[in-house]
Amino acid sequence: MAPGDRSRPETPPADPLTDRVLSFARTTLVPPVPASPLLRERSRAMRFDALEVPAEALKAAGRAGGGTLNDAFVAALMGAFERYHRAFGVELAALPLVVPISVRGRADLPAGNRLASTRLAMPVAGPGPAERVAESRRRVARVRTPATLRALDLLSRPITPLPGPLVRLVFTGMFRGNDLIATNFRGLPGGLSLAGARVLGITPFPPLLRGATSIALTTYGGTCHIGATLDTGAFTAPAAFAACLREGFAEVLALAPRHAATPR
Numbered sequence: 001m002a003p004g005d006r007s008r009p010e011t012p013p014a015d016p017l018t019d020r021v022l023s024f025a026r027t028t029l030v031p032p033v034p035a036s037p038l039l040r041e042r043s044r045a046m047r048f049d050a051l052e053v054p055a056e057a058l059k060a061a062g063r064a065g066g067g068t069l070n071d072a073f074v075a076a077l078m079g080a081f082e083r084y085h086r087a088f089g090v091e092l093a094a095l096p097l098v099v100p101i102s103v104r105g106r107a108d109l110p111a112g113n114r115l116a117s118t119r120l121a122m123p124v125a126g127p128g129p130a131e132r133v134a135e136s137r138r139r140v141a142r143v144r145t146p147a148t149l150r151a152l153d154l155l156s157r158p159i160t161p162l163p164g165p166l167v168r169l170v171f172t173g174m175f176r177g178n179d180l181i182a183t184n185f186r187g188l189p190g191g192l193s194l195a196g197a198r199v200l201g202i203t204p205f206p207p208l209l210r211g212a213t214s215i216a217l218t219t220y221g222g223t224c225h226i227g228a229t230l231d232t233g234a235f236t237a238p239a240a241f242a243a244c245l246r247e248g249f250a251e252v253l254a255l256a257p258r259h260a261a262t263p264r
Helices: 016-029 055-064 069-087 129-142 146-156 164-175 238-253
Strands: 046-054 094-102 115-123 180-188 213-220 223-231
Touching: 046 055, 046 238, 055 069, 055 129, 055 223, 055 238, 069 094, 069 115, 069 129, 069 180, 069 223, 069 238, 115 129, 129 238, 223 238
Parallel strands: 094 180, 180 213
Antiparallel strands: 046 223, 094 115, 213 223
């Protein structure tokens, strides 16, 4: 729909498969969760921040909370958002979080990825780091059911049996009013060189895609490299959020005290 066009959005043609996927998408893939009132504005200005944490320490923190490295990553982000909102006197109950889900099947080639996006309503206010890790684990598990993965697979195919208007409707709803996209993708063991120089680290800076911020994590040489892209129209105090991000990771890393790691 063009800017300023107030006509009703496209409605996909009715058929049993379309109706099932659309109903499933509304309740599971794009759960209703209000966006943060503090991050409502958007602009064309961006800020980039980066930090590093030891991969083994983040894995251990995830295990301590009953989850994985990815769950520890999400828990740290929720802690950062809770701190940032509290600093402005805003209590945020839950956050719309877009995450990628792998839909690779046994027939897929071993190289490359097949990913689709889904949105989670992640609790922010109240729980501590261990509870956030466990909650991330539970919510991701809910969208890894066979029915959800089947719907995601159909929506993400370049050539899909679903009508185009349905695919557009689902993904427009998923990314509209989105506060955070969090991406964790497999990195490299290390030891790379570029033009004869040793590569010390690889930091990803993901696109915003209408969101207030996109934050990505990749691992290289035993270190998790985290890059954050912020819309400074949404984050009016970006330096404060960068500090909150470090505090969020420090809080989660403290779940595994034997590793004694701090973000840098």
